[in-house]
Amino acid sequence: MIFNKYIKINYKRYLLYLIRWQLSTPILAIVPIALHLTDFWTAAFIANIIGGLLFFWVDNFIFTSKDLTTQWEVVENIQCSDCGNVARGYRLVKSSNYDKVKDSEPKFRCENCSINKSNELRKEGVEV
Numbered sequence: 448m449i450f451n452k453y454i455k456i457n458y459k460r461y462l463l464y465l466i467r468w469q470l471s472t473p474i475l476a477i478v479p480i481a482l483h484l485t486d487f488w489t490a491a492f493i494a495n496i497i498g499g500l501l502f503f504w505v506d507n508f509i510f511t512s513k514d515l516t517t518q519w520e521v522v523e524n525i526q527c528s529d530c531g532n533v534a535r536g537y538r539l540v541k542s543s544n545y546d547k548v549k550d551s552e553p554k555f556r557c558e559n560c561s562i563n564k565s566n567e568l569r570k571e572g573v574e575v
């Protein structure tokens with residue numbers, strides 16, 4: 448898809464951000480009722496201040512959390528690059544201090560070998 452060539456999207460962050468946007472809708476709906484406001488602009492102004500106070504912290508988490516940076520790729524029926532077994536294969540694609548996004552020959556590992564590799568990477572200081 449052409450879109451992916453130009454913009455790197457962290458889909459976990461994107462999904463959380465879309466869900467977070469949906470949470471702003473109830474605030475816009477509830478504030479005028481709760482405060483008995485009939486003027487649309489006053490109600491929207493107050494609702495947006497309340498939303499901003501809440502969602503600043505949610506957005507801050509979404510865009511800075513290291514947990515959301517970690518991306519794995521999972522492929523079915525692939526030969527493990529360590530033990531040679533054919534199984535579901537895992538590879539760490541990206542974390543806050545590890546980047547194999549442009550790896551031209553990605554290595555996948557079975558679950559057990561992936562756990563061992565993850566432990567090795569942790570010893571090297573990679574955040575897995």
Ligand SMILES: [Zn+2]
Binds near residue numbers: 529531532
């Ligand atoms: Zn293996």
